[in-house]
Amino acid sequence: MTDLIQMIVSGIATGSSYALMGLAMVIIYKTSEVPNFAQGEMALISSFFAMMLLTSFNLNVYLAFSLAFLFAAVLGCFLEFAVLRRAKEPNVLGMIVITIGIEMVILGFVSWKFGAEQKTMPFPIDPYDSLFIGDIFLKKLDILTLVSALGLMVVLFVFFRFSKLGLAMKATQQNSVAARIVGVRTNRILMTTWGISSLVGAVAGLLISPTIMHPYMMWDPMLKGFAAAVMGGMTSLPGAVVAAYMLGIIENLFGGYISIEFKTVVAFVIIVAVLCFKPSGLFARHYVKKV
């Protein structure tokens, strides 16, 4: 019984970083219907930027993280403004290819600038400090990740539901022409979306970095975050978070009781199954354009 509870707790802990990446992907998809495959690397470069501030400029950790968040937001806005907006007559496939291109450029840049050797980020919480409740352990860093993921989900949910900017973002996704007609500056909205998404991704990156940092560290969380977003329906913020936790728990239980070799692929098997039976995802209600 202890093992089962431990696996579920560990699954929730793992699911938190998937949830943050899933949220970041959903934000962009909600406004532009583009899955952003550069999401992981945008978080990666923001994390390495924070690392540089901490080690080369000796800034304190809170200032360095604040500047890294600012950097992430500006990076997101810049990429939308300087790269995606320049695409001529873009379709979704073209945009996806552009995000893959951005991903490769950032990955190459980080490898070149910061080197490939593994590092860890100085952080106020030791990544291996843990709390015990009976025999169940939970790392303190995982608790922080969990709180961050849930907190951000609530803030973003409220933002999209009730703020003017959030509603404008929703309108841009549903019908950008109509949104423009009623005065929504859709270009600016898209740029802001990329900024917010990059910021959320950076939270995930900065919470992974105290454990280990290397140029490929965001690849797995990005894929799992994307998987969670797809499972959740791509447009639902709570959906992505719930799916991320489900994914984390299922992976842990599968690894613990069935096969540790196939633990990683089980996430993708589940996605295929979900998409076969409920193509719009578990939680999304897709807006259907009527002719």
Next chain:
Amino acid sequence: MKKSFMLLVVSLAFVLSLAPNLFAEVGVTDTEIHIGQWGPQTGPAAAWGSVARGTGAYFQWINDNGGIHGRKIVYHMFDDGYNPAKTVAGVKELQEGTGIFAWASGVGTSPGMAVKDYLAQNNVPWVGPAAGSLNWVNPPQRNLFAVYPLYDGEAKALVRYAVEKMGKKKVAVAYLNDEYGKNGLRGAQEELKAHGLKTVAEVSFEAADSDLNPHVMKLKQSEADMVLLWTTVTHAAKVVGISKAMKFEPQFMSTSTCSDFPLMMSITKGTWEGVICATFGELPDSDYPAIIKYKKEVFDKYAAKEERWGIFYYAGILFVEPMIEALKNVGPDLTREKFITEMEKIKGFKGLGAEVNFKPFDKNDMYSRQGASQTFLIQCLAEGKAKKLTEWMDIK
């Protein structure tokens, strides 16, 4: 008649003018020896890119000290990103385009396996692949000389030490689910069997795994008193850290791949202290004469500012030292055949690593091509220092 004779003379002169090129060895001129190497400068294994940089600096040092019998080494290194498809493309391009006399080192079992047959078919010498895989020598190939001690030998040495010296009885193995990991697993199984024991758990890792809680839980459930880590550096660091978080504290032991203690201590925030590793080379801060010499004359002079004098940097020298020895012994008349013969004559060669011995080619004896079969064990101390637990041990 006179015309025909003149034509014959001119033709003969033309053929003779080409003769030095027709009969010269590929990759060798009067002034140059072309040597190739692949090494990941980008990609998932880029941390081992320092191997190739170490070799590059070593060759530069040789050239600046007069070269080999008047010839300079022209070093062709390319970044394969640890991608076997890129290794094949790069090797073929250099071999068939530029013409390479011999290949030096090259990081990784998978990239090496991708070009192993190609180099064998063309009888191109290849010395010191930077991996301790059994695949290099089982079966042995005439052109391929392995210098890295076998992974299964390292695993045997570690398990033997754990069982005989430390009294450990419950050994679990955490291994990467590829050739590298399975070599370590096999060595551990064989050594345990020799002691009448079995592993209490065998937990495999996929290269892409980032959540390792289930793996560590399995190790903890096995109640192992020694865990042998045959994984990537990243996985090994995480396993030791998560184990600490779970209050699971067996004796951890690991392969030479994870024996760069300053790096391991830094990425585990100090939890690597106490871990025992096998190693293939003298310690970086030792007073071993060759270490002092190469640090001063090669590293200090040729390494980039951000480079670190770590085991993987000077492994780039260690793996190719026998190659240079054989090149020197061949003399000025350099051919591949003579080079292979001289490699086979290397006996009791001691450079930065284990003693190297080769023999004339015998398809039934893998030790005719596996030069090093020694390792020694070190334990990680605070601040990444290493304590030598054993002297060089022969493991076959």
